[in-house]
Amino acid sequence: MLAVAIAAPTMARASPTAATKALVRSIARDRRVLAALVDRDAGVVFIDHVEGAGAPRPRRAELLCGAALTRQLRIVRGWLFAQLRGEPPLGQLRCSNRPGPPQCTFGRAMAWDPAVHLRFRVDPDRGLVLVAISVDDEALVDDATLAAEHRAQAAEIARLGARRCGP
Numbered sequence: 001m002l003a004v005a006i007a008a009p010t011m012a013r014a015s016p017t018a019a020t021k022a023l024v025r026s027i028a029r030d031r032r033v034l035a036a037l038v039d040r041d042a043g044v045v046f047i048d049h050v051e052g053a054g055a056p057r058p059r060r061a062e063l064l065c066g067a068a069l070t071r072q073l074r075i076v077r078g079w080l081f082a083q084l085r086g087e088p089p090l091g092q093l094r095c096s097n098r099p100g101p102p103q104c105t106f107g108r109a110m111a112w113d114p115a116v117h118l119r120f121r122v123d124p125d126r127g128l129v130l131v132a133i134s135v136d137d138e139a140l141v142d143d144a145t146l147a148a149e150h151r152a153q154a155a156e157i158a159r160l161g162a163r164r165c166g167p
Helices: 021-029 031-036 066-084 143-161
Strands: 044-049 060-064 092-096 103-107 115-123 127-136
Touching: 021 031, 021 066, 021 092, 021 103, 031 066, 044 066, 044 143, 060 066, 060 143, 066 103, 066 115, 127 143
Parallel strands: 044 127
Antiparallel strands: 044 060, 092 103, 103 115, 115 127
């Protein structure tokens, strides 16, 4: 008797599995790319901490859902488009996938230009999912203070991200 193994069809991922500069450039060009990276039931944590890395609390830290999330995604995409449209691009663009969760950072062109971090998680079925957006004043901030701020933000992202937008 001849046995034939047939592989079950696999679903194509809706998004990439790694945070890359090419991904960020595609977000700047096309609003649909960023929207595809969002789990609308989970929402996206937004942290605005531009008062400085030494400030004890962010100016704004919340889980964005629905219309508020759509508005903030449009704003962030506008920031990104403005940063990347020049030749050479204004500011820095960095992406990393290790250590820690995947993330891309843009901005920091000069003093008073905040760094914007797009933080992701990798879902086995969907690929990259946007978890949080944080805005930091990182110019002229020492490494220890910056590391402490990022640890505090990670705790805030975990706390707010435990909530859900959907029912």
